Amino acid sequence: VAVAAIVVAGGSGRRFGRAKQFDLLSGRRILDWSVEAAASAASEVVVVVPAEAVAAEAEGEVVRRLAARVVAGGATRAESVRAGLEAVSDQASIVVVHDAARPLASADLFRAVIAAVEAGADGAVPGVSVPDTLKRVADGVVVATVDREELVRVQTPQAFRADVLRGAHRDEPEATDDAGLVEAAGGRVVVVPGDPRNIKLTSPDDLVVLEALAGSPSPALPETWAESAR
């Protein structure tokens, strides 16, 4: 089956503080880590960047070598995903969406979510367990300790049947992740073992952490999501 990957790097600093997707991690741009991993698992790659960056990105070494398409993002993450979806070819029956803010997502992780959709799910997301105690808070006071046995923290890449993802985005909804839209539309989303190293770059400390992890040999992925981050 033909698989398209959408790498979302549309943020112009709203979510990153500044446009960190162009910073270097271990000598390679944050964005390029994701584009390389996506290209090794998908047959086409669409890169979504801020409008002002499209021309420069289209001339970039990685984009040209991998024959990726570059399109302009929208005002929100969901709009950027939709801009990417419009650039995906009709041949693609599976679409993988990935946030460039997670540069350490491996090609194996892309393949794992794709395989789960090939096996029949409407969508597949990587999940890792919740290592910290979670509490629900109101006005600064704890109101409950949350049972986290059945909770997972989900990551990207997230893979979907292309028609299901297009349908979920049809009414231009907003959500923190695409799986949430597919779930809301009644789709069956499965969880595959995520990678504790696949952290999201949100603060300057995260870049320190990512640098350390990028330079350290990776342990094997856990067999089940329940084992991860334990």
Place this chain on the structure above:
Amino acid sequence: VAVAAIVVAGGSGRRFGRAKQFDLLSGRRILDWSVEAAASAASEVVVVVPAEAVAAEAEGEVVRRLAARVVAGGATRAESVRAGLEAVSDQASIVVVHDAARPLASADLFRAVIAAVEAGADGAVPGVSVPDTLKRVADGVVVATVDREELVRVQTPQAFRADVLRGAHRDEPEATDDAGLVEAAGGRVVVVPGDPRNIKLTSPDDLVVLEALAGSPSPALPETWAESAR
């Protein structure tokens, strides 16, 4: 007011894989990071270690310099906390419990939770926001996306009124954290801004991350927990 700190390092590898509390982080033992931070905020420190380590720890440089007491832990975390509580002096009206597996907890963080109890709470815990989308899973399939707006990940050190903490432990309950016991007993537990760097050492990768953070200048603590980890 007199404040006692209990540093829990009772695990003999059950939770760490091996007894990582004695590993080095940036040239100093994991355990000693916490004992030093606790001692700078509390008037007495009790260190809970596996029974077989008590004699050696009691002769340790940090323990002797800080006049800390060393006691043997129990079979579970809660039992280890109770062993520590028994060694706390009657003068202490506030008790701070800290997991040695969080070596980067700062003296300021200890002071923050203590101050919140001095200000009238039964207990105070550090909380940081949840950066990842959370989903509830059953049999590997997503059943719900969890609203995380009012959720925090809680850390240690956790401070309590001494009588409240003793009461919460009276019936020898088990829980993932002491705050949970105090909440269950009807206590009012408040959340203070936690520190995203104050991560828990659970995997070999965590040690890589802790080394990187220990060697990197710390940003200021966020003003509110809602800002942390965003």
